[in-house]
Amino acid sequence: MDKGRILLAVTGFNPQRWYELLSATRKVTLEPDGPADATITYAVVWKQRPNLLSGLPNLRAIFSIGAGVDHIFTDPGLPKVPVVRVVADNLTQYMTEYVVWRVLDHHRQGFLYRAQQKRKVWHEPPQRPASDVAVGIMGFGNLGRAAARALLALGFVVNGWSRTEHKMAGVATFHGEQGLVPFLNATDILVVLLPLTNATRGIVTYRLLRELRSRNALGGAVLINAGRGRLQSDADIFRALEDGTLKEASLDVFEGEPLPKTSPLWNHPRVFVTPHAAATSDPNHLVKPMLEQMDAFERGEKLQNVVDVEAGY
Ligand code: NDP
Ligand code: OXD
Numbered sequence: 032m033d034k035g036r037i038l039l040a041v042t043g044f045n046p047q048r049w050y051e052l053l054s055a056t057r058k059v060t061l062e063p064d065g066p067a068d069a070t071i072t073y074a075v076v077w078k079q080r081p082n083l084l085s086g087l088p089n090l091r092a093i094f095s096i097g098a099g100v101d102h103i104f105t106d107p108g109l110p111k112v113p114v115v116r117v118v119a120d121n122l123t124q125y126m127t128e129y130v131v132w133r134v135l136d137h138h139r140q141g142f143l144y145r146a147q148q149k150r151k152v153w154h155e156p157p158q159r160p161a162s163d164v165a166v167g168i169m170g171f172g173n174l175g176r177a178a179a180r181a182l183l184a185l186g187f188v189v190n191g192w193s194r195t196e197h198k199m200a201g202v203a204t205f206h207g208e209q210g211l212v213p214f215l216n217a218t219d220i221l222v223v224l225l226p227l228t229n230a231t232r233g234i235v236t237y238r239l240l241r242e243l244r245s246r247n248a249l250g251g252a253v254l255i256n257a258g259r260g261r262l263q264s265d266a267d268i269f270r271a272l273e274d275g276t277l278k279e280a281s282l283d284v285f286e287g288e289p290l291p292k293t294s295p296l297w298n299h300p301r302v303f304v305t306p307h308a309a310a311t312s313d314p315n316h317l318v319k320p321m322l323e324q325m326d327a328f329e330r331g332e333k334l335q336n337v338v339d340v341e342a343g344y
Pocket of ligand 2: 096097098099100117310311312
């Protein structure tokens, strides 16, 4: 089998580096040569333009530039070929760093100290051990489990919630609808690492946040969302912060991105905002395994990390 040509279909950022690296071993096209371009075998995509891929007669697989694939499934004309997502040490490491960074900042009272520094206040509040704080990871997949291992090593109590049952030494695991409330009731810091699917859209509501343990060592419940913005209601989070349901939040993702300048979350004194930057997809680390997968596929091997289209992740 010849080396198949790649269509690189990206919106929202400049794909130049992806183009250069993918071109190292294969021919790469940025725009198909007409709707039925027969030269294209693979598509490497991030939020591709709708219907761009429909009708490419020789398309064999779609490679997501990210771990999430919701940006692909919004395409009404998505062809029925395997969709491969990113599972890579580099991306997992970035996400673990983000989760540990944000959990430690909330745990070690970063918001309080930054406010004190502004006012030149020299005051040491009481400290508490990590073992008094339970971090609940909602979405106990590749990224959630890696974050759990790092948090366990720091001494936190760790809970995990997933769709199907998982076991991990040292972690209290919960699954399915029946496991959700018990999981939340045992959690002080909620870390959301779910994919966006029909089953998870809008799951982080005010009602859900009310189930977190707020009489706790931290003095309130904390939300960290690095999954997807449309898992949450921004308005519900604001409400929860205002009435004390939430003490603080770290938000990397939002219902609408970029976060509108009018959003009250930007200036909230107990919210830490990052611009969907928890774990960047770095072509310097991700292109090589993508090209290797294409080579292996052409040798007759099975594609790895193929998404379950029914489940949506
Ligand atoms: P995985 O597919 O490995 O894990 C997803 C987890 O969510 C699994 O544990 C899965 O359960 C669980 N899950 C899915 N649907 C449900 C449901 N209906 N109810 C309960 N649990 C559910 O994905 P990753 O860990 O690799 O990535 C997670 C998400 O992180 C991505 O989809 C993406 O949206 C986001 N992300 C964000 C980034 C950022 O920069 N902000 C960067 C990278 C990823 P089960 O184990 O039973 O299948
Ligand atoms: C991803 C992302 O899904 O960056 O990888 O959001």
